[in-house]
Each structure stands twice: as C-alpha cells, then as structure tokens.
Amino acid sequence: MAQNIVLDKWLPVRRTDGTFDWVSPVQVAPSAEGPQIEALNFPRPDFNAAVLEFLIGLFTVAMLPDDERAWRDAWDTPPDEAALAKALKPFVYALNLDAEGPRAFQDLGALEAKDEKEINAILIDAPGEKTEEQNADLFIKRGGVDALSPAMAAAALITLQTYAPSGGAGHRTSLRGGGPLTTLVVPKGAPSLWGRIWANVASREALENHDGWAMPLDPNTIFPWLSQTRESKGDRGTTPSDAHPLQSFFGLPRRIRLDFAPSGGATCGLGGPQSDRIVRTFRMRRYGVNYTGAWRHPLTPYRLEKKSGEKLPLHPNPGSLSYRHWLGLTGLGTLGKDAEAALIVALGKDRFQARQPLISASGFDMDNMKARAWVEQTMPLYAAAGKHADKVAALATAMIGRAETAANSLTFAIKVARHGKRKDATGKSGTVQYELRRDLKGDFSFIAEQFWRETESTFRALMDRAMNDPAFLQEPIFEEWGKALTVETLRIFDALVDFQQIGLLDYARPIVARKGLVFALRDKVSNEPKSPKTDLKAKRGRANG
Numbered sequence: 014m015a016q017n018i019v020l021d022k023w024l025p026v027r028r029t030d031g032t033f034d035w036v037s038p039v040q041v042a043p044s045a046e047g048p049q050i051e052a053l054n055f056p057r058p059d060f061n062a063a064v065l066e067f068l069i070g071l072f073t074v075a076m077l078p079d080d081e082r083a084w085r086d087a088w089d090t091p092p093d094e095a096a097l098a099k100a101l102k103p104f105v106y107a108l109n110l111d112a113e114g115p116r117a118f119q120d121l122g123a124l125e126a127k128d129e130k131e132i133n134a135i136l137i138d139a140p141g142e143k144t145e146e147q148n149a150d151l152f153i154k155r156g157g158v159d160a161l162s163p164a165m166a167a168a169a170l171i172t173l174q175t176y177a178p179s180g181g182a183g184h185r186t187s188l189r190g191g192g193p194l195t196t197l198v199v200p201k202g203a204p205s206l207w208g209r210i211w212a213n214v215a216s217r218e219a220l221e222n223h224d225g226w227a228m229p230l231d232p233n234t235i236f237p238w239l240s241q242t243r244e245s246k247g248d249r250g251t252t253p254s255d256a257h258p259l260q261s262f263f264g265l266p267r268r269i270r271l272d273f274a275p276s277g278g279a280t281c282g283l284g285g286p287q288s289d290r291i292v293r294t295f296r297m298r299r300y301g302v303n304y305t306g307a308w309r310h311p312l313t314p315y316r317l318e319k320k321s322g323e324k325l326p327l328h329p330n331p332g333s334l335s336y337r338h339w340l341g342l343t344g345l346g347t348l349g350k351d352a353e354a355a356l357i358v359a360l361g362k363d364r365f366q367a368r369q370p371l372i373s374a375s376g377f378d379m380d381n382m383k384a385r386a387w388v389e390q391t392m393p394l395y396a397a398a399g400k401h402a403d404k405v406a407a408l409a410t411a412m413i414g415r416a417e418t419a420a421n422s423l424t425f426a427i428k429v430a431r432h433g434k435r436k437d438a439t440g441k442s443g444t445v446q447y448e449l450r451r452d453l454k455g456d457f458s459f460i461a462e463q464f465w466r467e468t469e470s471t472f473r474a475l476m477d478r479a480m481n482d483p484a485f486l487q488e489p490i491f492e493e494w495g496k497a498l499t500v501e502t503l504r505i506f507d508a509l510v511d512f513q514q515i516g517l518l519d520y521a522r523p524i525v526a527r528k529g530l531v532f533a534l535r536d537k538v539s540n541e542p543k544s545p546k547t548d549l550k551a552k553r554g555r556a557n558g
Contacts, residue, residue, distance in 0.1 A: 016110040016163045016273075016290070018117055019071075019101050023164035024064070025054040026206060035164075035286060038068060039098045043091045043207050050206040055168055056283050058387050059137065062375050063172035066195060066312060069213045070262025073311075074235060075100040080218040081364070084211075088364075091207060107236045110167050111273045111290065115239050117167075118174045120268040122242070124296035129272070132292050133158045133282075135169045137176060137192075137377060138384040159293060162285030166271055166292040177266045178379050183299025185245060185266035188308050189326040192377030192384065195312045196342050196354070198361030199371040199391065212364070213357045215311050223356045224309050226258045237265040237302060244268075245303030252306030261310045268298040311356040314342055324353065329378045332458060334390035335465040336472045337413055337420075342372055343394065343406075361394060369480070370394045395476055408479060412494050415538050416468060419498045420461045422533040423506060427460055428453065430510045430526035435519065445521050464505055471497045495539045502538075506530055 016023075022035040030048035043049055053061045076092075078084040092100070108117045115121055133139050136158065161169060177184075178191030187193060197213050221227050233239050234257035242265065243251050276291035307324070309315070315324040327341060344354035361370050375389040395405050433447035475490055475497075512523050 016112075016167075017105060017108060018110050018167050019105045019108045021110075021163075023167055025164070026050045027052050027054045029204065038071060039101060040094055041068070041207050041210065042094045042097045043205050044094075049204070051204055052206055052209070055165075057168075057172075058375070058389060059172050059176065059377065060165075060168040062195060062389075063175045064168050065197075065209065066175055066262065067171050068210050069197075069312070070259065071101070071104075072097075072210055073214045073262065074230060074259055075104060076214070077230065078214070078216045080216050081360075084214065084216045085364075088211060091211070104232060107232050107239055110163060111271070115236075116270070117236075117238060118170050118263070118265065119238055119270050120242050120265075120298070120301075121238055121240065122268075122270070124268065124270045124298055126296070128296040128298050129294050130297055131159065132161050132166070132169075132294055135166075135173055135269075135295060137173060137178060138387075158282035160276075160279050160282055161292045162281035162283075162288045163273070163290055163292065164288075165281050165283045165285035170269065170271065173269075174264055174267060176377055177264075178377070178384065179382050180267075181382070183246070185301045185303050187266055188261055188264040188304040189310050189313055190328060191381075192328055192379035193310070193313055194327045194329050194374060194376040196314055196358050197312060197373045198357055198365065198394070199373050200361070200365040201368045201370065212361070212370075213312065215356055215360060219356065219360055220258065220311065223311070224253070224258045226253070228257055230259075231257060235259050236263050242268055243302050244300045246300040249303060250305030251302050252304075253308055254306075258309070261308055264302065264304060266301045266304065268301040270296045272296065309356070314344060314355045314358070315353045316341070317351050317353070319351075327352075329376045329388045331378055331385060332388070332462045333466065334374050334388050334392075336392060336469050337416065337465050338374070338390075339392060339395075339409060340413060342374055342392075358394065365394075393473065393476065395480065405476075405479065408490065409476065411491070412472060412475070415491075415494060416465070416472070416498060418537045419502045419534060420464045422530055422537065423464055423502050424457055424460045425449075426506060426526045426530035426533070427509055428457060429529070430506075430523040433522050433526060435522070445525060447522055447525055460505070460509065463509075464502065467505065468498065468501050471501070498538050499534045502534060503527070503530065 019038055022037045022040070024036050024038065024041070026034050026036055026041075027050075028034060028048040029051045032048065033054055034050075036050065041050055053064055055061045055064065076087070078087060107115065109115065110117055139157075175187055176192050177187040179186050197209070199209065200212050215223070228234070237243070237256065237260060243249065243255070245251070271292050272294045273290045273292055276287075276289055279291050279293075280287070281291070309324070310326065313326045315326055317323075318325050341352050342354065343358060344352045358372060361372075364370075370393075371391050372394045373389070373391045375387070378385045378388055395409055428449055429447050432450060432453050434450045436446040436448055471494075475494055479490055506527060510523050510526070
C-alpha cells in the first residue's frame with residue numbers, strides 16, 4: 014500500500030489539552046468539539062518548521078483565496094475536515110511518498126544502487142563524507158539514526174529539499190539558498206495549527222501583485238517530481254518562467270529516492286510510529302534543479318544588493334535571532350529602501366492589526382555545508398500599530414540604533430581590557446592610553462550576543478508601553494532606554510572583565526577601558542544614533558555546486 018502525505022496520519026501533533034496524536038493533513042481543520050490541534054510535534058525543530066511550510070504551501074495550492082476578502086471569509090469561518098478533504102482530493106495522486114512512478118519530493122527516476130547512502134545522511138546537521146573521513150564528527154556522530162519510519166522519512170526529506178545547504182559539486186541548494194530564514198505571522202488568539210497555517214496563506218491577488226504572475230494552478234508546473242527532473246548539469250538553471258511560482262514551496266534541488274523495505278520489527282531512530290515499512294537507505298544523484306533568477310518566496314524577507322540590483326533572501330547569522338533583527342524582518346524604519354519583509358508579514362500587518370500579531374523567525378545558521386545551529390525566535394510585529402505605525406517604526410529604529418552603538422562600544426572596551434596594548438605616548442592630560450593589538454584574533458561575538466539577549470526584555474517592555482501610550486513615543490522612552498542600556502552595558506563589562514587578574518599584568522588597563530566605555534555611552538547612546546544596519550546575511554537562492 015502506497016504511503017501518501019495527504020491521506021496518511023503522518024503528522025505528530027500536540028492538542029490544547031496537552032495530549033499527543035497522529036493526524037493527516039486532511040484532519041488539521043478545527044473541530045466543533047474536543048481539544049484542538051495546537052501545533053506540530055516532530056522531535057526536531059527543523060522538521061516542525063519545514064513541514065509547517067509544506068502545509069502552508071499545500072493549502073495555498075488547494076484553497077487559494079482570490080483576494081483578501083475571500084481569505085478573511087475563510088478565517089472567520091474555518092473549513093471542516095470534509096471541506097479540506099474535498100480541496101485536497103485533486104492533488105492526492107501527486108503526493109505519494111512510496112509508490113511506483115512519481116513520489117513527493119523525490120526524483121522521478123529510480124536512480125542507481127551505486128548512489129545509495131545511509132538514511133542518517135539525509136539530516137541537514139549530519140556529518141558529511143569529508144568530516145567522517147577526517148574523524149572530525151565530534152559533536153554530531155555518524156550513524157546516529159540508522160532507520161526512519163515513513164513519517165520521519167517524509168519530514169526529513171521535506172526539510173532537506175526546503176533548506177538544502179551546499180553539498181559539493183552538483184549538489185544544489187534550496188530555492189532560497191542554504192538554510193534560508195523563514196518568517197511567519199502568528200496572530201494572537203489563534204492557538205490552533207490550522208490558524209497558524211491559514212494566517213500564512215497569501216491570496217491570489219497578493220501573490221500576483223508580489224510576483225507579477227497570473228498562471229493557472231497546474232500541478233505539473235507546481236510539483237516538479239511529476240515529470241523528469243530538470244537536470245542542472247552544465248549549470249542549467251530553472252527560473253520562475255520555467256515553472257509555476259508556487260513551486261517555491263515544493264523545490265527539488267536534490268535528486269533523491271527513498272528506499273522502503275519491510276521493517277522486520279525495527280524501530281525508528283527518531284521515535285516515529287511503528288510501521289511495517291522502514292527506510293534505512295536512500296539513493297541520491299547530483300545535478301537536481303538549480304533555481305536561479307528572481308524567485309520570490311512568500312515566507313522569506315529579502316534585501317536589495319545594490320551592485321547587482323538583485324533582491325536576495327536573508328539568512329541567519331551566527332548566534333540567536335533577537336530584536337536587533339526586527340528592522341530586517343519587517344522591512345521598516347530606515348531600512349525600508351533596502352530590506353523587504355516577507356510578503357506574508359506585509360499582509361499580516363493589515364490582516365491582524367487589532368490583534369497585535371507576532372513574527373516567528375527561524376532557520377539554519379549555515380557555514381557553507383556545515384549546520385552550526387538552528388535559530389528560532391518569536392517577536393512582536395510592532396508595525397501593526399494603526400495610525401501610529403510610522404512613529405512606532407521610527408521609535409524602534411532609533412532604539413535599535415542606540416543598542417547597536419552600545420553593543421559595539423562594549424565589545425571594543427572588553428577587547429581593550431583583556432588584550433589592549435599600552436601606547437608609547439600618553440594623552441594630552443598625561444593619562445595612559447591603550448590600543449588593540451593588530452595581531453588580535455578570536456571570536457568575540459559572544460559579547461554582543463549576551464548584550465542583545467539581556468536587553469531584549471527591556472526593549473519589549475518599553476515598546477509595549479509605547480504601543481499602549483502614544484505620549485510615551487516621544488522623549489520619555491529615549492531617556493529610559495538610554496539609562497537601561499548604560500546600566501546593562503556596564504554590568505556586562507564588569508561581569509566579563511576580571512579586574513583582579515588583569516591587574517596583575519597591568520592594573521590600569523581595565524580601568525582605562527571602562528572609563529572609555531562610560532564616555533562612549535554618555536556621548537553616543539544618549540544622543541540620536543545613526544541608522545542601524547541589519548546583520549542578517551543576504552544570499553543568492555541558487556546552487557553552490
């Protein structure tokens with residue numbers, strides 16, 4: 014019997030009463046009775062994120078509302094299970110996971126046995142062949158997962174195709190590049206999984222205005238696995254003119270075919286349900302679809318590259334996502350000319366203005382082929398502030414600018430305190446002065462990370478107050494923010510600099526560094542700062558192979 018990712022119960026979910034269950038996409042509709050489905054519950058955060066994107070894409074294709082009014086009607090009166098079954102029925106044939114012929118997110122060809130790999134290699138954070146050869150897999154060991162149930166294999170496959178990093182020559186990246194940043198709208202008062210899905214479905218009108226397309230919903234151009242793979246040997250590219258724009262949800266950068274076999278009582282390495290079928294290996298060939306050109310994914314923010322004029326998808330930087338990324342995620346403030354929020358975030362500002370929605374941002378922090386970390390953060394979408402939206406955007410811009418100045422000053426001061434070099438000449442007042450050694454190396458990003466993390470709650474509290482009290486949008490908030498930044502910055506400096514130990518080598522160095530930090534905070538953080546720059550990376554959504 015074929016496994017099908019529309020009809021089968023392969024989605025682990027958590028209900029509002031705390032119980033867990035397995036459901037099919039047809040069953041995610043809200044029910045009139047009993048606890049609602051609250052969220053997906055895969056054992057890995059990247060699976061939860063990628064499968065949620067898949068469901069958003071699936072229902073965009075199956076239930077595409079003509080305009081925002083039609084979208085609102087479905088929001089106000091959610092469909093039941095029968096309505097979802099009817100909407101998805103035309104696409105069931107295209108979404109088999111294990112069958113002869115087309116398989117979801119897999120190459121149409123059988124591929125050859127010589128291309129076989131262990132199933133553990135399908136996980137994005139699994140060590141690569143070179144890492145294993147050099148015995149460098151110290152933290153994520155090879156062979157950690159030797160078998161996957163059909164449910165977990167489907168989730169792993171969708172995750173790889175959605176976020177595919179570079180994998181060497183011919184192993185293509187995802188449509189948005191390796192490890193793209195995804196931003197979703199989370200409206201308050203919509204705790205159900207269905208609410209999370211439908212809140213991020215764009216209307217036909219919005220998609221046409223965003224991408225300039227007006228194409229029929231043809232499964233053959235949306236689901237690339239229904240026909241022979243557009244091999245990219247010779248750097249053959251696939252642009253939006255070669256496929257339907259909604260293929261952005263169903264990319265096929267990797268040529269993969271899962272190998273299903275009788276389970277023989279074997280269990281899933283990720284805790285999937287017991288099944289009579291298991292996946293221990295898969296086959297993979299090079300030169301899958303190479304997505305090039307002006308692809309625009311509805312769930313990803315973009316930034317304009319001034320030299321080429323291209324809009325490139327944003328990707329997470331090392332470290333956690335925090336309020337410092339707010340401007341890049343919303344496309345507001347002084348970055349409005351360069352940064353563009355995801356289409357769905359722009360729609361969310363209007364759709365949920367009265368509900369004060371949140372933004373959920375997530376993605377892999379990738380170092381070429383290596384997944385350094387999965388980063389995820391939820392933050393308020395302050396832009397949905399009605400008539401005060403422009404003032405709120407300007408306020409957040411200024412506050413983040415001041416914080417950026419404080420973070421940079423803190424990092425510099427700690428470098429001087431720990432590794433400063435005494436200048437040969439003293440200052441005009443006869444004081445000792447220090448400078449950084451030119452040969453200073455090392456990663457000091459942890460300092461700014463701690464700063465952003467420990468000032469986030471204050472930022473949110475002040476912004477929430479401003480949202481509820483327009484009078485607070487003026488000077489009072491700048492004064493409070495400046496004081497809070499000064500106190501927290503000096504506290505972190507004192508915590509990270511050991512005066513006693515450094516004093517054994519040069520007693521004046523930490524004192525001079527702290528004094529310089531105090532002056533910098535007084536002169537720069539209390540004054541109007543320059544416009545901050547988003548530190549999210551923009552990458553081309555194309556192959557690195």
